[in-house]
Amino acid sequence: MFSDMELDALKEIGNIGAGNAATALSLLLSNKINMNVPRVAIISFDDVSNSVGGPENLVAGIFMRITGDISGNILIIIPKPNAYNLVNYLLKHQPGEAGFSAMEESALVEVGNIIASSYIVALSDFTKLSMKISVPGFAYDMAGAIFSFPLSLYGYMGDTAFLIETEFTEGIDDINFHFFLIPDDESLKVLLKAIGVSSFGWNGQSRNGGI
């Protein structure tokens, strides 16, 4: 489907976005944030929720739709214990077992918003493509259910989804979450073309150098 060079380029796109997002998160939490090298994966639907603890694992999900020159979805998954730690860190109290209050939910959504915005700004600067993100949606539920919507958009094309995943970790307070960029099918080609790496009408020149 994609050549190694194209996959590397997409990984680099993920890296640039995630680097910016990690910086923003680090400023927000005044702590050191580690991020792993983004994983570019074409994986079956069932394996997507397995990557965050299985379809029934309880997680907080923050979802944003990307529109503009490319379209797609951003999904930030924070497993329950880490979401509790994050709320505790931001608001200095533990959420109750019944779930998040409006204030706690709003704090989580805001963190998601800041990270996603930083990611998209870096991506947009790098690719010179215009992108807007929607107001975030929030759900605290089973991972499988949360993933079902962005994955169903892929369902018309095949049985696999294309994801660029980065994991962010803050060690001291055990705050850990997964950032998924899930571009719509056609948008992958647009992304590759924008950085001059594309077998779809590739002209042999890199517009941004380096890649």
Add this chain to the structure above:
Amino acid sequence: MAEYKVAKSPAILVSLGLGSCVGVALYEPTKKIGGLAHVMLPDSSLSGKKDFNPGKFADTAIDMMIQDMVKIGVDPKRLTGKIAGGAQMFQIKSDSSIMQIGRRNVEAVKSKLALLNIKILSEDVEGNYGRTIEFNCETGELTIRTIGHGIKKI
């Protein structure tokens, strides 16, 4: 996700973490044969590929499941249905209908079952939460587990 299974009692068919997808349980009570499909999308005619997985779409998944049930001796006239799922997990304002995929799945499943004259005995659909469902082929009972919305048997 995007598949279906048919089984004879004693067996329990399970679908984990349904969100916008719809679980369609069909049952033949005298033979105690059940089928459960995890439908992801409403309509196979929108598929971008010709060799798509039929378990994914409301129209094709239900047809295939009934075919498999007929193969093991089920009279399709005796089938009854129960459905669950079709949630909208995220409330996001969008001008396109893609955010409504859960509701569209529910509508597609209902019209397919109506077309086949299969009566829907009970349902637990839409809302904004996930569901894990278990279909007991001994009793025909569909158990729905949620987070924060209790357990239901329909």
